[in-house]
Amino acid sequence: MKKEKKSFPFSIIISVLVLAVMGVGCFMLFRDTTPPAITIQPESETVGLATKFTVTVQDSFSGIKNVEAVLISGNNTIPIFSQKPSRTTQEVQENFTLKKGVIPDGPFTIRVSSRDNSLYPFGRAGKSSISKSFTLDSKPPKIYVMTHTTNINQGGSGLVAFALSENVEKAGIQVGKRFFPAYRQAAEGDKNVYYCLFAMPWDTPPAAFKPLITVADKAGNTASRGFPYHANARHFRADRINLSDAFMERTVPEFSRYDIGNGSPLEQYLTINNKVRTMNRAQLVQLGLDTADEILWKGAFVRLPNAANRARFADQRDYYYKGKKVDHQTHLGIDLASIRQAKVPAANEGIVVFADFHGIYGNCVIIDHGLGLQTLYAHLSSIAVAQNDNVSKGQIIGRTGTSGLAGGDHLHYGVILSGTPVQPIEWWDAHWIKNNITSKLQ
Incomplete structure (x- = not known):
């Protein structure tokens, strides 16, 4: 007779596996001696009603059993939320x-x-509790306008002085999508005085010009109000630019550092005149933030000596190639032509914030004069200053040239307010500066 083979009971195998799993689980539960990690945001101690609070609880070992948050104000304890998540939950965020x-x-x-x-x-190692103190500020800042009626021209500049009931995180004048920062000057009693240079942009007619002082404090409270002004319309002349093959063949290679494609010289030129131009102007907005919070200039701004005006501010330029219109742009500066490689003086005292190649502007110097006011000198053949240099009015900063998108040797001179180009002629006029800017300063 054959002996029967005894098989190992399958139920015993299952039991051993279950006990093993339970053993591992118990080991993990007893092994976990680290309590849940808790964070409370924001970092700022001063908060407002619009402030978003975030509570995060994490436990990657045994999981989160419960979470409770309360608010304590004086003798009052107010529940915020309470959760009992599933046993496997390792993170709770509210x-x-x-x-x-x-x-x-x-x-x-x-x-x-x-x-x-x-x-x-016995569960004592798995408990944690943290507290964080804040200060609630639910009252928006109060705005006190200190200047009388501001007279401003389309494409031109203006200044408003105002006081606030507190020192704020952000203050300035909003004009459509453009924001012109204001800069704190001093505290007078319980008020904080701010100066704001702003523009009525060339592309904003009086009917669309609705400037507002806007402020936001550290707690996120906001306030805004208008101020008295008189806006004057200005008409800008039309101009025609004829593009030649020789001009494009000379100009385009300088822009090989940009992604201008591999098309024809005309296609590459149009990419420069649009895509690169847009990029360069966006950089002017960022450079406009690199400004002193006080006035650095003194008196009227000086002009390139013995130079003739070759193009005006806000000229509406149509570009033609072989008799066909191929592009349209706005010329946002004044072109001044003198002799070749003429010495270029700094228009006023200030600090150099840029001195390098700058796309369509070629070799370019930008000087900061404080409160967001900057002057731009483009198409230079050489640069005689460096970033962070202090310059005086009339100091030679370079020589005129043909770098960038320049058809001939000249200086493209621009005045910029917080990244927005404005009419330079105003800043050459000492009477205009006195009547519209310095007379409003406290």
Whole structure:
């Protein structure tokens, strides 16, 4: 007779596996001696009703058993939220804002407590609690306009002085999509005085010009108000630019550092005149933030000596190639022509914020004169200053040339307010500066 083979009971195998899994689980639960990690945002101590709070609780070992958050103001403890997530949850995140009238302005505390699923020792190791103190400020800043009626021309500049009830995070004048920052000058009693140079952009007629002082404090409270002004319309002349093959063949190679494609010289030129021009002008906005918060200039700005005007501010340029219109752009400066490689003086005192090749502007120097006011000198053949140099009025900063998109040796001279080009002629006029700018300063 054959002996029967005894098989190992399958139920025993299952039991061993179950016990093993339970053993591993128990080991993990008893092994976890690290309590949940808790963070409370924001970092700022001063908050407002619009401030977003974020509570994050993490436990990557035994998981989160419960989370509770409360707000403590004076003797009052107010529940914010309470959660009991599933056993496998390793992260809980809650966002919330403060409701108006729940607590008064002033100091308060947010306390968050959490416990994980750890059993070691008897659950005491898996508890954590943190508190963070804040100050609630729900009142928007008050704005006091200090200047009388501002007379401003389309394409031109203006200045408004105003005071605020507190030192704020952001202040300035909003004109459509453009923002002109204001700069704090001093504190007078309980008020903070700000100066703001702003523009009525060349592309904004009086009917569309609606400037507003806008401010935001550290708690996120915002306020805005208008101010008295008189806007004057200006008409800008039309100009025609005829493109030649010789001009494009000479000009385009200088832009090989940009992505202008591999098309014909005309296609590459149009890419420069549009894509690169847009990029360069966007950079002017960023450079406009690199400014002193005080006035650096003194008196009227000086002009390139013995130079004739070759193009005016805001000329509406149509570009033609072989008799066909191929492009349209606005010329946002004044072209001044003298002798070849004429010495270029700094228009006024200031600090050099840029001295390098700048796309369509070629070799270019930009000088900051404070409060967002900057002058631009383009198409230079050579540069005699460097970034961060202090310059005086009349100091030679370079020589005229044909770099960039220049048809001949000349200086493209621009005046820029916080990245927006404005009419340079105003700043050459000492009477205009006195009547429209310095007379409004406190």
